[in-house]
Amino acid sequence: MTDKPRGIDPRMAGFNEKVANDQRIEPKDWMPDAFRKTVLRQMSQHAHSEVIGMQPEGTWITRAPSLHRKVVLLAKVQDEGGHGLYLYSAAETLGTSREEMENALHEGRAKYASIFNYPALSWADAVAIGWLVDGAAIVNQVSLQRTSYGPYSRAMIRICKEESFHQRQGYEATMVLARGSKEQRAMAQDALNRWWWPSLMMFGPHDSESAHSGQSMEWKLKRESNDVLRQRFIDQTVPQAEFIGLTIPDPDLKWNEECGHYDFGEIDWDEFKQVISGNGPCNKQRLAHHIRAAEDGRWVRDAMHAHAQKQNKREVA
C-alpha cells in the first residue's frame, strides 16, 4: 500500500478523484503516504487533546460545589476520555497502535491542544472550560464532520453531539455564577479573562502562517480555514457573554456592521508559540501526570496479560 508511485500512478488519480468528488477515503483505500501521515498526526493529536483535557477540569471533581455539579463534571470528564477512545480507535485504522501513539506523546513527538497547558484555578474555570473550550472545539469539529478521511468524519459526528451538550452545561453553570454573589461574578469574569485568548488560539495561527493548512485544505481533511473558524467562534460567543453580563477582555472588540462580524484585537502569538513549544504554565505537569498514570498502571496491565495467558494455557490443557 505504500509503494512510491512512478509516473502517473493510477492509484493517485483514483484518490484525487475521490477527494474531488467529496467521497470519503476509507482505511482499505489506497492513499498517499503523506496523506496517511497527516491524518494520523491530526487524529492522534486530537485524541491526546481529549485525554490530556481530562486533567484541568478533572482537578475540580473532588471539589465540585454540589452533588449535581459533581456528577455532571465527572460524567463530562468521562465523556472526554470516551472521545479519546473513539479517536484512538479511528486513528488505529491507519496502522498505528494506541500504544505507539501514546509513546509518541510521552516522548514529545506528538502534541495536544495547547489550551490544556493553562491551569484551572477556580470552580469558574472548570465550567468556563466547558463553555469556551468545548465551544471552540465544536466550531472546529462541526467543520471536521465533512473531513475526507471516513473514520475521522464519523468520529466527529458522534463527538459533536456530546460536545454541544457539554458546551451548554458549561455555559449554564457560568451563568449561575455570573448571576450569583459578588464573589461568584468576579470568579466568572476572572475565568473569562484568562481563558478567552487561549480559546482563540485553539484555532491555530493565521491562515497565512499555518504550516499544514494548505495541503490539508486540498485533501479536504480541513474544510474551513483557521481564521474563518475563529471568527465564527467569536461571533457566536460574544453575545453569550453579553447576555450573562460578562465582559470579553478585548478593548478592540466591536461589532462591524459592514461585514457582519466582530472585529477583535491581535492575539499574542508569542505566547502561543511559547505554549506550543512546551513553555506554558502546565506543559510539564500535564505530560508528567499522563506518564505517571501509565507507569503506575504498568504492573496492572502486565498482570492482566499474564492472567490471560494462564487462562489460555488452562483452556488448551
Add this chain to the structure above:
Amino acid sequence: MKEYTTEIRNMVVAYCIALGDDSLTLGHRLSEWSSNAPFLEEDLALTNVALDLIGRARMFYTYAGELEGGGRSEDDIAYLRDCREYRNFLINELPIGDFAQTMARQLIVDVYDMGFFTELTRSTDSTLAAIASKAVKESRYHLRRSKDWVIRLGDGTDESHQRMQTAINTLWDYVPELFAMPADEQLLLDAGIAVDRSALKYVWQSTIDEILHRATLEIPTGNHSIEGGREGIHTEHLGFLLTELQYLQRAYPGLQW
C-alpha cells in the same frame, strides 16, 4: 411517604444518611481515579461506578431530607456536616491506595452491597425498597468487575499477587464493622424497615472465600477489628476527604452553584 412516629422517623432519617454517607465517601474516592487509571477503558469504568455510588447517595440524602421535613437538601446533608456527624463505614473513606487496594475494597463492599441491598428491597419502607432495587442492579455490575479484577491480579504476576494479598490483609480489619448491628438499627429491623446486617456475614464470607481461592490468595485469619463509623468515630482520612468535598460550600456559605 410513610407515616412514622417521630422516634422511628428520626431513626429512618439517620439510617438513610448513614447509607448515603457509605455511597458518597466511596464514590468520592473512586472519582479520584479519573485520569489516573491504568488504562483508558478502566478510567471510564471506574468513573461509571463512582457515578452510580454518588447517584445512590443523592437518593438517600434526598429521602432523608423529605422525611425530616425541615427543608434540608441533599447538598446541606453532604456539605454541611463535619466528620463526627458522618456515619459511613470506615472502609469507604480509606484512601484509594494502589489499584489493588481499590479493587480489593471494591470486592469487599460489592459483595456486602449485593447481600445488603437484596435484603433492603424487602423493606416495609417503599422508598428504601425502591432505592435498593436500583442499587442491586448496579452492584451486580460492580461486583462482576471487582471479582474479575481480584482474580486477575491475584492470579497474574508475582507483583500483582503480592499487591493484592497486601490489600486484602490491610482491609480485613475494617470488615467486622459491616456486620455489627447498633441498637437503633435493631429497632428498625424489628419494624421491618432495616436489614439484619449480622445475618449477611455467612454468605459474604463464603462468597469472598471462593473468590479469593480462585485468585490464589490467602484468606486472612486475623480477627482484629477497627470500627466506629456508624457512631461518627472515623479514621484520620475522612477529615481530608471532607476538606476537599466541602471546600466551596465552606468558603462561600449559602450560595447556589
